[in-house]
Amino acid sequence: RCCAWLIASRATRASSSVADQGMSKSLINSDDISFVWLLSLRSKAYQLGRDEAAAFGDGVLMSHDDVGSIAFQGESRYIALAMPRALLAPLVPDMGALFARPVPASHPAQRMLRRHLDLAQEDLIAGGPDLRAAFVEHTCDLLALALGATRDAAERARLRGVPAARLRAIKDDVRR
Numbered sequence: 001r002c003c004a005w006l007i008a009s010r011a012t013r014a015s016s017s018v019a020d021q022g023m024s025k026s027l028i029n030s031d032d033i034s035f036v037w038l039l040s041l042r043s044k045a046y047q048l049g050r051d052e053a054a055a056f057g058d059g060v061l062m063s064h065d066d067v068g069s070i071a072f073q074g075e076s077r078y079i080a081l082a083m084p085r086a087l088l089a090p091l092v093p094d095m096g097a098l099f100a101r102p103v104p105a106s107h108p109a110q111r112m113l114r115r116h117l118d119l120a121q122e123d124l125i126a127g128g129p130d131l132r133a134a135f136v137e138h139t140c141d142l143l144a145l146a147l148g149a150t151r152d153a154a155e156r157a158r159l160r161g162v163p164a165a166r167l168r169a170i171k172d173d174v175r176r
Contacts (some may be wrong), residue, residue: 013076030064033085033095035143037114038070038102039077045070049099057105061098061147068100081117081139091144091153091173098147109145121170 035089038054045052045060047068062068064082072078089095103110116138144153 010069012082013077015075031085032064032082033088033148034062034064034080034082036060036062036070036081038072039079040072040074042073043070043076044073045079045100045102048096050100052100052102054102055105058102059097059105059107059110059146060100060102062097063099079114081143083140087136087140088144088147091140091149092147093146093150095147103146107146110143113139113142113146146154 037057037059039056041056043054043058045054045062045068047062047066052060060070062070063085066084068165070078085095091097105111141149141153144150
């Protein structure tokens, strides 16, 4: 399951001028979700009747199964990580209540997840299936913690994903 997600996953880094990017009714055909880091000074997320302002570095969970958009009100940059909803749903209670609601840039799990993804660009591709599976599990663990994991998922993440992400960050610091 994890390796299948890694093969089908999408991570996007993009920049643009003023934009309103989103899902219209004609584009909805996926049961995926995206976690988007907003690297613009002024952004707004719209989905499921919510209209939420987001600050630089905040993350926003968006559903690909519902009409919604993120509006960038100036020069914009963002990073989006897409995955099947089924991977995250068992780890986060009432995930639907979280769509379009910003996760502050200061949230420790969100900062750790971002660093985990940045470090993975350097050496994950060369790893074997076991490393890729562990990477996906750690990514899901950290995202669940950032969003508000269930008690069981939080405990599993504390034993698995968080220590692995910390170790990767320490190793990166040592390499530098």
